[in-house]
Amino acid sequence: MAFKTCRLCGSNGGLRESHVIPSFVFRWLKETSGTGYLRNSRQPNLRVQDGLKIRMLCADCEARFNTWETEFANHVFYPLAYRKTHTTHYEYWMYRFCVSVSWRVLAFCLDEGHNAHIPDRLFPRIREVDTLWQNFLLRDTGGTKTTEQHFLPLDIIESLTHSDAPTNINRYMLRAVDMDIVSSADSVFVYSKLGPVMILGLVEMPHADQWVGTKLDPCSGIIRPREYVLPAGFDDFIFDKARKTAAAQDEVSQRQKDTIDRAYRKNIDYAAKSESFRALDQDVRLFGKGAFSKK
Ligand SMILES: [Zn+2]
Numbered sequence: 001m002a003f004k005t006c007r008l009c010g011s012n013g014g015l016r017e018s019h020v021i022p023s024f025v026f027r028w029l030k031e032t033s034g035t036g037y038l039r040n041s042r043q044p045n046l047r048v049q050d051g052l053k054i055r056m057l058c059a060d061c062e063a064r065f066n067t068w069e070t071e072f073a074n075h076v077f078y079p080l081a082y083r084k085t086h087t088t089h090y091e092y093w094m095y096r097f098c099v100s101v102s103w104r105v106l107a108f109c110l111d112e113g114h115n116a117h118i119p120d121r122l123f124p125r126i127r128e129v130d131t132l133w134q135n136f137l138l139r140d141t142g143g144t145k146t147t148e149q150h151f152l153p154l155d156i157i158e159s160l161t162h163s164d165a166p167t168n169i170n171r172y173m174l175r176a177v178d179m180d181i182v183s184s185a186d187s188v189f190v191y192s193k194l195g196p197v198m199i200l201g202l203v204e205m206p207h208a209d210q211w212v213g214t215k216l217d218p219c220s221g222i223i224r225p226r227e228y229v230l231p232a233g234f235d236d237f238i239f240d241k242a243r244k245t246a247a248a249q250d251e252v253s254q255r256q257k258d259t260i261d262r263a264y265r266k267n268i269d270y271a272a273k274s275e276s277f278r279a280l281d282q283d284v285r286l287f288g289k290g291a292f293s294k295k
Contacts, residue, residue, distance in 0.1 A: 006058040007107055008134055016062045017053040020108045021177050022101070024073040025194045028081050029175065034271030054108065064137070068097035076223065080153050081196050087224040095218040096137070098149040102190040102201025103133040105179040109190075118183045122204060126181070126188060129203045143218070150200040150214035152228060156282050165239060167290045168249075170282040172242035174275065182237065193241075207231070 005012055019026075057065070071093035079085045107130060109115055118126070129147055136144050154173045166172070178193040181203075190201035202208055208215075212229035271277055283291040 006061055007056045007111075008061040008103075009058060009138055011058050011060070013058040013060070015055040016057055016059055018056045018062055018065075018104070020052050020054060020056075020104050021179060021192065021194060022069050022073070024069070024077065025177060028078070029177070029195055032081075032275035034274040034276045056104070056107070061138075065097075065100050068093040068100060072097040077194070077197065080223070086153070087222065089220070089222050090216075091220045092218070094151075094221070095149055095216050096140070098151060098199045098216060099133055099144060099201070100137055101192045101194075101199050102149060103130070103137060105192050106130055106133070106181060106190045106201070106203075109179070109181045115181060118181060118188065119185065122183055122188050125204050133201075148202040148205070148208060149216045150202065150211055151216050151223065152198040152200070152214050152230075153223060154196045154198060156278075157286070158282070160286060162235070162239070165286075166242040166246060167287040167292075168246045168283055169239070169242050170286070171276070171279045172238070172245055174279040176242075176245050178241055178245070180241075 004015075006015060071091070076088055076090060076094065079088050106126070110126070110130065132144060132147065135141070157170055157173060160169075174196050176193055177195060178191070180191045182189050182191050187205050187207075188203040189205060190203060192199040192201075200211075200214070202211075210229070210231040213226050214228055214230070280291065
């Protein structure tokens with residue numbers, strides 16, 4: 001769906017092509033892939049250079065988001081994603097950036113109709129939070145009240161207690177870009193996965209205290225190695241997402257597979273040092289040949 005007015009401020013000014021998931025994530029994925037190319041599971045037969053874009057925001061709103069985005073990319077995303085450090089401080093921009101991502105994904109999924117799985121009675125709350133986050137992003141007043149933003153840095157999974165884990169779990173955890181509105185009978189959160197970091201915008205969560213160590217402070221804080229506790233069932237949710245990604249990638253045509261294979265072989269040393277190889281290598285350590293098969 002193409003917007004005529006800015007989805008955030010409502011102005012009629014010319015709309016820009018906005019990234020739903022910010023473009024620095026796709027730049028990092030490309031730079032750290034063994035082939036130097038990206039593929040997108042939505043269009044597996046096209047090498048997507050630059051992620052999903054939609055005419056959604058005016059230039060002013062785009063610029064507003066850019067300020068927070070640049071701080072986040074330089075102080076949080078790049079240091080963690082390039083594995084320069086595991087510890088980083090954040091300031092006011094962190095929470096605002098995460099609200100902006102959660103809101104973009106919420107708006108995109110609502111407007112594009114990716115919401116058939118959400119129980120009807122939760123929609124009034126979701127629309128209320130859409131407006132609440134818009135007001136916060138535009139005016140930085142009123143706070144975000146009953147909603148929360150959570151942030152989780154991801155790393156290699158070295159061992160598994162589940163016997164039914166998907167065989168692409170490390171490739172999903174470290175490399176996948178994903179987004180969704182996720183709901184159960186009484187809870188809703190917005191899920192945004194930016195390669196090796198995860199942002200969760202809690203819309204309605206009766207037991208938010210089941211998330212330990214992930215909640216962001218609106219002003220400042222620190223991301224550091226620690227024990228994170230996630231609600232029961234969250235690993236099943238992630239496994240399901242990983243399986244869906246693997247299924248989409250199995251649809252890649254043989255011709256495309258050959259092209260990717262040639263791109264790898266052309267520069268095998270580079271490919272072996274890449275982050276995409278590191279993720280694949282860890283899946284092979286866990287699952288052996290199973291890392292390449294459908295499951
Ligand atoms: Zn605007």
